[in-house]
Amino acid sequence: MNNFKKQLDDIKIPETLHKRSLTGIKQAEKERQMPSKWLPKILTATVTIAVAGFIFSMMKSGESSPIKQAAQDFTAETPFLNTTMIWSIAVVFMLLVVGGMLLAIKKGRPKKLVIGIGAITCAFTLNSAYFEQHQIREPMVLPIYIDLNTGNEFTIKYVSNKDDWRNVIALKVGNDFIQTMDGQTENTSWDAIPQWTEREYDYQYLRNSYFQIADEDVERIAQAVMDEESYLVFDDGAQVPVPFIHFRKYVEEGKQVNTKFCSGGMDEEGNDHISRCTLKQTATFDAIHIPKKLQEIVSFESITTKNGTFEEKDLPITVEEDGSIVIAFNIKSAIFPINTFVGLSGPNGNLSIMIFDWGTPTQDEIDVLLENGGVTR
Amino acid sequence: MTEQIAMKHGLKWLFWGLLITVIQVNIFVLGTFVQSLLSFAMLYYSVRFFKQRTNIPFYLAILVVLSLLNNNLAMMGSSSFNWIVLLGSIVHVLLISEFGKILASIEQKLSANDFTARIISRYVKVHLVVLFIFTFMMNLNSDIQLVILTFGTVMLVSMKIMLIMHIHNLRKHLKMRMTSSIYNKK
Numbered sequence: 001m002n003n004f005k006k007q008l009d010d011i012k013i014p015e016t017l018h019k020r021s022l023t024g025i026k027q028a029e030k031e032r033q034m035p036s037k038w039l040p041k042i043l044t045a046t047v048t049i050a051v052a053g054f055i056f057s058m059m060k061s062g063e064s065s066p067i068k069q070a071a072q073d074f075t076a077e078t079p080f081l082n083t084t085m086i087w088s089i090a091v092v093f094m095l096l097v098v099g100g101m102l103l104a105i106k107k108g109r110p111k112k113l114v115i116g117i118g119a120i121t122c123a124f125t126l127n128s129a130y131f132e133q134h135q136i137r138e139p140m141v142l143p144i145y146i147d148l149n150t151g152n153e154f155t156i157k158y159v160s161n162k163d164d165w166r167n168v169i170a171l172k173v174g175n176d177f178i179q180t181m182d183g184q185t186e187n188t189s190w191d192a193i194p195q196w197t198e199r200e201y202d203y204q205y206l207r208n209s210y211f212q213i214a215d216e217d218v219e220r221i222a223q224a225v226m227d228e229e230s231y232l233v234f235d236d237g238a239q240v241p242v243p244f245i246h247f248r249k250y251v252e253e254g255k256q257v258n259t260k261f262c263s264g265g266m267d268e269e270g271n272d273h274i275s276r277c278t279l280k281q282t283a284t285f286d287a288i289h290i291p292k293k294l295q296e297i298v299s300f301e302s303i304t305t306k307n308g309t310f311e312e313k314d315l316p317i318t319v320e321e322d323g324s325i326v327i328a329f330n331i332k333s334a335i336f337p338i339n340t341f342v343g344l345s346g347p348n349g350n351l352s353i354m355i356f357d358w359g360t361p362t363q364d365e366i367d368v369l370l371e372n373g374g375v376t377r
Numbered sequence: 378m379t380e381q382i383a384m385k386h387g388l389k390w391l392f393w394g395l396l397i398t399v400i401q402v403n404i405f406v407l408g409t410f411v412q413s414l415l416s417f418a419m420l421y422y423s424v425r426f427f428k429q430r431t432n433i434p435f436y437l438a439i440l441v442v443l444s445l446l447n448n449n450l451a452m453m454g455s456s457s458f459n460w461i462v463l464l465g466s467i468v469h470v471l472l473i474s475e476f477g478k479i480l481a482s483i484e485q486k487l488s489a490n491d492f493t494a495r496i497i498s499r500y501v502k503v504h505l506v507v508l509f510i511f512t513f514m515m516n517l518n519s520d521i522q523l524v525i526l527t528f529g530t531v532m533l534v535s536m537k538i539m540l541i542m543h544i545h546n547l548r549k550h551l552k553m554r555m556t557s558s559i560y561n562k563k
Binding site for chain 1: 459460463467470471474501502505508509512513515516518519
């Protein structure tokens with residue numbers, strides 16, 4: 001045993017070992033001081049991210065575009081929640097989280113776990129703030145331009161947040177309530193899309209609600225729509241104003257040119273509205289009729305007869321009896337549904353053509369509309 | 378009750394308490410709610426067999442309250458719902474890390490291979506990473522949401538299965554030890 005002890009004592013300890021142990025002690029001292037060093041870093045990062053988010057959102061709302069200009073014509077108060085308030089709450093909350101993290105570490109909780117949970121909470125706060133910034137306070141109804149035709153049916157489109165599961169139950173015009181045509185059912189699975197959703201945007205859905213008016217009520221309601229405020233009534237009792245631009249029962253004005261048949265629809269590219277008619281009589285057309293409020297959206301393209309294709313400057317033109325005529329109108333991307341009559345007029349009478357556009361705004365258009373506070377009459 | 382029998386019962390209830398959460402019962406009305414309550418009850422029952430003082434009952438109480446809120450608020454709006462889900466997940470991670478301490482001490486007593494620390498650390502890390510990615514879901518489009526949700530769920534479930542398998546192995550080890558000790562006594 002003594003031999004063994006002697007042998008142990010004889011083993012030489014390398015000098016580098018002492019140095020290594022000294023380095024180890026220094027390293028341990030350094031690590032002990034860590035919390036105070038990373039505190040400013042985390043605080044700076046948190047505040048920087050929040051401020052950057054705020055500035056980015058401000059810059060985004062400052063951009064201008066033609067659609068924005070168009071939307072400003074219909075400006076109401078902003079439908080979004082208050083951005084400054086949201087980001088202020090987020091910053092304060094994140095500072096509280098960082099404070100909580102420091103306290104937890106001081107109390108001896110596992111450092112990595114606390115930092116992990118803190119990072120998740122901060123990421124969630126920032127994401128929530130960005131998400132809330134894009135939520136609208138109440139649904140936004142798109143304007144509507146409609147001449148009621150046979151059946152007196154019409155569709156009102158509105159944009160609502162994705163988690164807004166309320167359904168429309170009626171249209172309130174003055175003291176009248178027009179019930180929706182659809183029986184809406186509840187579907188609550190996690191990936192379900194609300195009933196009558198036409199299009200999905202980043203944070204909202206474009207949804208439809210369908211209405212029909214009885215023949216005897218049409219005139220009274222059409223008058224009330226233009227004279228009084230109209231509201232979409234939701235199943236929780238909320239009422240959102242409907243910006244009707246034009247709403248009436250279509251009545252043929254003046255003498256009409258006799259036609260054998262007329263049919264219409266969009267062309268293959270979806271740009272122009274094409275109508276094909278065969279006339280019962282010889283007729284001369286010298287003017288084009290487009291409603292005043294739609295003159296910036298709808299434009300005349302061409303008339304094609306057996307004699308060739310004519311533009312507006314070639315008017316007047318004459319179409320013989322039994323002659324076919326193809327009339328093309330262009331509807332620029334409308335941001336609201338249009339269902340109305342345009343046409344040609346002349347000494348022999350008018351030729352009315354029904355044109356329609358679903359008026360489904362694109363993502364960019366809806367962004368601009370929402371940033372500008374939606375559209376009112 | 379000897380310590381080993383108490384451990385055996387504790388591990389049994391812990392095993393079933395975690396296993397029950399792997400089964401999908403969303404198709405039934407209130408299925409998930411009842412499942413969570415059953416799981417919490419089993420976990421609480423298992424803690425009673427371990428002598429260690431932990432925060433588990435406190436965390437379980439929070440989880441019960443959150444699942445009650447979750448059940449009532451699910452349709453009230455995504456924001457409040459998301460916050461409750463996030464809080465629930467964080468408390469769940471804390472709960473599992475507390476159970477990790479208990480499992481580690483059991484391993485020490487049984488002189489078994491100390492896998493617990495590694496498994497719990499991996500479980501917690503994966504959970505935190507998946508939760509971090511999930512926080513971005515509300516600002517992404519539905520296609521990416523679906524990919525993240527699928528990927529995240531697979532990761533979380535696989536981690537849970539790994540933990541359950543570990544507890545099962547620990548139970549087996551304990552049973553073997555108990556059998557051999559009875560044999561030695563004879």
